[in-house]
Amino acid sequence: xxxxxxxxxxxxxxxxxxxxxxxxxxxxxxxxxxxxxxxxxxxxxxxxxxxxxxxxxxxxxxxxxxxxxxxxxxxxxxxxxxxxxxxxxxxxxxxxxxxxxxxxxxxxxxxxxxxxxxxxxxxxxxxxxxxxxxxxxxxxxxxxxxxxxxxxxx
Numbered sequence: 001x002x003x004x005x006x007x008x009x010x011x012x013x014x015x016x017x018x019x020x021x022x023x024x025x026x027x028x029x030x031x032x033x034x035x036x037x038x039x040x041x042x043x044x045x046x047x048x049x050x051x052x053x054x055x056x057x058x059x060x061x062x063x064x065x066x067x068x069x070x071x072x073x074x075x076x077x078x079x080x081x082x083x084x085x086x087x088x089x090x091x092x093x094x095x096x097x098x099x100x101x102x103x104x105x106x107x108x109x110x111x112x113x114x115x116x117x118x119x120x121x122x123x124x125x126x127x128x129x130x131x132x133x134x135x136x137x138x139x140x141x142x143x144x145x146x147x148x149x150x151x152x153x154x
Contacts, residue, residue: 004089005054006096011047015059016077019052023062023079027114047076049104051096053089060084063093065101068110072148073101075111078120090123102151109151110135114143121145 009016053061061080068074075097080089101109111129113120125131129147138144 003056004060004087004092005057006092007052007054008096008100009050009052011050011064013050013052015052015054016050016062016064019059019062019079019081020077022081023077026079049073049097049100050077051093051100053080053093055084055087055089061089061093063090063097065097065109067106071106072108072110073097073104073106075109078111091127094123094127098149098151107151108148110146110148112138112144112146115145116143121147124149 011017047064047066049066050064051062052059059081061084063078064076065073066076075094078090078093080093098109109129110132111124112134113124115121124147127149129149132146132148133139134141134144134146138146
């Protein structure tokens with residue numbers, strides 16, 4: 001089994017920025033003409049809560065949270081390198097982000113993904129997220145799928 005290590009950092013972390021570049025390239029292909037609309041909401045400057053996953057000391061995945069409301073953190077920039085997928089890394093990253101959100105006092109996590117990312121939707125549903133009406137800038141955007149999960153207090 002590969003050794004997976006998670007670190008908590010921020011958006012200045014070089015490996016996070018490298019992974020986000022790969023994510024954006026993937027999303028540009030999937031979203032096509034709609035990519036510019038989504039890209040404006042995915043800036044990574046000054047995100048304070050970032051998780052980077054390493055497999056055998058190589059960066060393989062990332063995710064972030066940022067405050068969405070007084071009670072909710074928004075999950076952003078989830079990505080696992082294609083060669084490292086289907087190994088449970090995304091769930092590890094997401095669990096760490098949810099734990100961090102709970103530590104910060106949030107009672108739920110929200111996120112937006114796209115209909116063109118069916119594997120992401122399936123992953124989020126597998127770990128307890130459910131589809132909600134689109135929020136904020138995603139209201140009325142047909143390709144957007146917004147989701148929510150209540151966090152368990154420990």
